[in-house]
Amino acid sequence: MKKRWISWWITNCFWAMLFVLGTIMVWTRKVDGAGAIQTPEVKLISFVVLVLAFVIPLVIQSVWLVVNVRTSK
Known part of the structure; x- marks a missing residue:
């Protein structure tokens, strides 16, 4: 595995x-x-507020995943 996948x-x-x-x-x-x-x-x-707070990291992680997939080909 490459370093970016591990991170x-x-x-x-x-x-x-x-x-x-x-x-x-x-x-x-x-x-x-x-x-x-x-x-x-x-x-x-309170749970809905927590979920909404985790939408931003989810979007960032999704973009990071797409970048990792495209660069590893």
């Missing part, structure tokens, strides 16, 4: 672990940092 996989693993840890934190907490009680609806809104 792509390492970066993807980092973002995946960060997303999983953020999801676990959102769904298991009872009270948020401001002291508001977390209802299922509020947890869902």
